[in-house]
Amino acid sequence: MDNATQEKLFAAAIPLFAEKGYAAVSIREIAKAADVNVSSISYYFRGKEGLYHAIIESHIGAISKAISSAEGLPPEERLRHYAKAISEIHTKKPYVIRFVQSELVNPTSAMDKILKKHLFSFYRFLNKAIQDGIDSGIFRDDLDVHHAALSLVGIMNFYFIAKPLFRDFLDTSVEADAAYAEQAVNIYLEGIRRK
Amino acid sequence: MDNATQEKLFAAAIPLFAEKGYAAVSIREIAKAADVNVSSISYYFRGKEGLYHAIIESHIGAISKAISSAEGLPPEERLRHYAKAISEIHTKKPYVIRFVQSELVNPTSAMDKILKKHLFSFYRFLNKAIQDGIDSGIFRDDLDVHHAALSLVGIMNFYFIAKPLFRDFLDTSVEADAAYAEQAVNIYLEGIRRK
DNA sequence: GTCTATATTGCGATAGAC
């Protein structure tokens, strides 16, 4: 992306789409926030959907990159690495969780075209880590692996979705986020550990 | 609600709003699905927003009712009761999680007007149960209570959001849902238990 | 209570001037 107008559009659209959802944002609104002409959205991104897809793509790619570096670690470390990566992603790309959750709850064309394959890949990553942990005797062997994988995703991410609503009750610093992730993964690992 | 047209509108709008989100659904679409005239939405619900608010109200009320019956139980039972209630709610009102999550991620006026007070009340319920458990020595005393409360919500609910996407890998029966809730609450309680 | 017809507004997209 080597054009100033294009970058302004991209940057301005992120919080709008993330906070209101695809359908609730108009291209006029985006153009105004970016302080550029409306028609430049079509010019640079071939329309509203193209702009949205470009944003989704860049955000989900960041997660994929972060997780891939955990391959090869022992099972528990792999899950701890996942937890740490998630927490870091949330500070680096604070809107990523809203895009993913928004597409999970109210899917648009971006789910099938862009997100699905990434999410399946994350799911396989977690399934494998948990299964490896069971096979090597460190996790309980009566676990439903699929369920356990979704439990980890849930425990790691909900805090970051709910944070804005509970901001009066929570410390919203970066350190607090890291502390959340640390406690959450500890609860989870203690809960699935073979005794 | 004592009118057939009104009930048809209400019933038809639930899956539409739940699956696509408030902004992405048009009143024409709802009227068509309900097989009634468009203008009856204004007649019975004073417009699209009124219909949406009526639906949100009925769904969140169901959760409040289910949780309230846990008051007075010992801490761990209170949390198990919460988990069981959540899982039962998901089978009885399969769209409730989508409404709540949709409002958390992309809030509309319903968040401030209807949902917020309920969600704060659930949050207080969980905080108190966890704090009581710490005070009575059954949960670890180094827990961050606020974080632990959000962890429980996350681990209990994400499965029900993700289920449609992962339907090829999961057993989607009612029994499987109950089994999920059981395993999830066990992981969580084992993870926060004082050793 | 239900319908048609319509008022009004805002949407996404683009042609064409500069």
Next chain:
DNA sequence: GTCTATCGCAATATAGAC
């Protein structure tokens, strides 16, 4: 590459006939 102007359409809402 940026702008204005406008097209065509779909949105919500409602007045008024039945």
